[in-house]
Amino acid sequence: MALYAIGDIQGCYTSLLRLLDKLSFDPTADRLWFTGDLVNRGPHSLDTLRFVKQLGDAAVTVLGNHDLHLLAVAARKRKPHRKDTLDEVLAAPDVDELLDWLRRRPLLHWQAPYCLVHAGLPPQWDLATAASCAAEVEAVLRSDNYQAFFDHMYGDVPYQWSPQLEGWERLRFVTNCLTRLRYCDKDGRLDLTFKGAPSTQDAHLAPWFAAPNRRNRETEIVFGHWSTLGFYAGDGCYCLDSGCLWGGELTALRLDGEKRRTSVSCRASLPPGSVNT
Ligand SMILES: Nc1ncnc2c1ncn2[C@@H]1O[C@H](COP(=O)(O)OP(=O)(O)O)[C@@H](O)[C@H]1O
Numbered sequence: 520m521a522l523y524a525i526g527d528i529q530g531c532y533t534s535l536l537r538l539l540d541k542l543s544f545d546p547t548a549d550r551l552w553f554t555g556d557l558v559n560r561g562p563h564s565l566d567t568l569r570f571v572k573q574l575g576d577a578a579v580t581v582l583g584n585h586d587l588h589l590l591a592v593a594a595r596k597r598k599p600h601r602k603d604t605l606d607e608v609l610a611a612p613d614v615d616e617l618l619d620w621l622r623r624r625p626l627l628h629w630q631a632p633y634c635l636v637h638a639g640l641p642p643q644w645d646l647a648t649a650a651s652c653a654a655e656v657e658a659v660l661r662s663d664n665y666q667a668f669f670d671h672m673y674g675d676v677p678y679q680w681s682p683q684l685e686g687w688e689r690l691r692f693v694t695n696c697l698t699r700l701r702y703c704d705k706d707g708r709l710d711l712t713f714k715g716a717p718s719t720q721d722a723h724l725a726p727w728f729a730a731p732n733r734r735n736r737e738t739e740i741v742f743g744h745w746s747t748l749g750f751y752a753g754d755g756c757y758c759l760d761s762g763c764l765w766g767g768e769l770t771a772l773r774l775d776g777e778k779r780r781t782s783v784s785c786r787a788s789l790p791p792g793s794v795n796t
Contacts, residue, residue: 521783523771524552524635526750526759528741529585530561530572537783542771543778552628552774554759555583555637555698557621558608561677561764564589565607568617579628582660583637583744584698586621587672590660593618596669622660626697627653629738633771633774638744639700642707642730643680646738654692659690672715678708700727701745716747728756741772750780 524642528535536659544551557571557580558564571578590606591597593598593614599605608614621667628635640649659668671687672694678731684692695711702710710724717726727733736755743760745751750770751758761782763769768782 520775521549521773522552522757522775523549524554524633524741524757525771526554526761526769527556527583527746527763528553528558528561528567528769529764530558530567531769532561532563534568534763534785535567535570536543538781540773541783542621542781551578552579552635552741553578554635555581556585556626556743556760557583558589559585559603559605561604562603563613565617568608568621569613572617574665578591580624581635581637582624582626582698584620585693586624587669587698590622590665591669591672594666594667596623596667597617597673600606601624611789619662622665625653626656626694629789632739633741634738635741636728637698638740639696639727639742640733640735640740641696641700641703641709641727642733642735643678644696647736649697649735653697656690656697657692668735675709675711699744701748703727703730705731710766714747716744717748728754731775741774750779750782766784 557567567681572578592599593609599732627650634646647789659665672691674691677684677688677692695709698713700709702713702720704723707730713720740756742758745758745764748758750761757772759770759772760770761770763785766786768784770780770782775780
């Protein structure tokens with residue numbers, strides 16, 4: 520049995536199949552963790568969703584900002600963006616089933632010694648706080664009233680964590696950390712606007728995983744979301760978004776035993792190999 524974490528797919532289904540082929544992935548024995556953003560901007564979001572869903576217990580995927588955006592568009596709470604490639608999902612005969620499954624995915628998955636999230640954790644959260652905050656948003660997304668969440672999800676404020684945060688503001692802050700965070704300042708205030716690579720940011724900002732006094736250092740954090748950072752292993756953290764969507768690579772990191780990185784180039788869309796599912 521092997522456990523692999525795989526970076527943001529964003530509809531690059533043929534790259535995923537080539538990567539699984541290269542790994543000799545066996546769904547009856549191996550396990551996959553996905554860093555979220557299964558969909559959008561890439562060409563085959565529908566195939567990707569169907570594939571990951573049918574993996575059942577062989578896969579864990581956490582929700583990313585593009586997954587949440589798909590749910591918001593489907594709920595008619597947000598207009599699609601010009602660059603979205605979600606129409607095929609929205610018109611699919613199994614759209615309800617797929618999106619019902621999607622909204623029940625976690626925002627954080629913890630299995631010692633790893634924590635899997637799409638984007639990051641603010642420095643003020645220890646792992647227990649992160650897990651309970653994620654559970655608050657997950658409970659809303661799994662409820663019958665989940666569509667109301669999308670009326671309040673968008674926006675960059677509040678910038679800073681306080682245990683006193685309540686209601687939609689609290690849920691927005693939690694969602695922004697887990698699905699959009701890249702940089703914060705030395706006091707842990709989020710900056711959700713800058714998307715560039717580390718060393719190109721303003722001097723007052725640092726990547727979230729390099730924040731001083733980060734209280735979640737006890738766990739190894741596996742994340743995606745940050746294609747300009749690319750594959751990164753440092754500070755007890757692993758970024759697996761190596762820019763598949765932008766013609767970079769799709770990356771898997773073996774998490775059990777010795778960590779081993781496997782990637783496929785996404786420059787050429789080669790015909791997919793057969794996958795044993
Ligand atoms: N709270 C939020 N505020 C703004 N955008 C959000 C939020 N949650 C999800 N999104 C979605 O995240 C996506 C951001 O896209 P983009 O700015 O290109 O960033 P990325 O680098 O993650 O692709 C959009 O589809 C947007 O609708």
